[in-house]
Amino acid sequence: MDHYTSEGFDPTQSVGFAINKARNVLIAEMDDALKDLDITSQQMGILLSMHRELAATPFELSKLLGIDTGLMTRMLDKLERKGLLERSRSLEDRRVVNLKLTKEGVAIAARLPAIVPVVLNARLKKFTKTEFEELRRLLYKFLGE
Template sequence: MKGIEKYISYLINHSGTVLNSAVKKQFAPFNLAPEQSLILAVLKRENGLTQHEIGERLKKDKANITRMADNLEKKGFIQRVRDPNNRRAFNVFITAQGEATYDEVLVIYKKINEEICSRVTAEELSEFKRILGKLTSEK
């Protein structure tokens, strides 16, 4: 292996890009980016969070969350309401359209996950997850 391909950060990034492209292609009919679907997933579990709380859960910065929320609101997937306890904050709620769309794309996520995971044994997958956890944990 020569050049940049020998670095673990490159391999992880490249793998993520390949997988994200596959998901993005499947999500195109829903007018939803894979990253945007993560906000919907968070709101399905905990509706009404502030944008700051969503950012904390997804480990994304404020600007990124604001941009995605703007797009999701324009598409009718979420609604933002000013927080009555903090005029600078917005509580974010998933709409019925957002829930229906998320339910459909979740099926796609599961299908892609099954296809990818079928390429390795259960033991290999468990070991891979364990190693990724070690590589990405803070010291």
């Protein structure tokens, strides 16, 4: 079933426009909440993913977070310069780069669960529990997951 047609299509009324605008609002609010830690919301995703052991290589992070490998490399460069992570070559396969949080990276990642829910809950405060669960369900359906 097609939900859009070329006749009378208004991009400002599209799902893509709303999702992109919501993403931009959330990133701005999250970045503001993270400024004292000197990280961005995208960097937060990397740190949390590594801290929770969801990913340990640039490729795994790229796939998990939906970030292309070029941008991932640049973000990892920044985190490495900040002293939050270290890279090392795999002994089994030199093409594989393993990532590890530094002591400072672990400390920052450990602080994130006290910050992130506050930002998300502020944005979701007008949603009932049922609406929240439905929004989450629909977003994952949209993503094909």
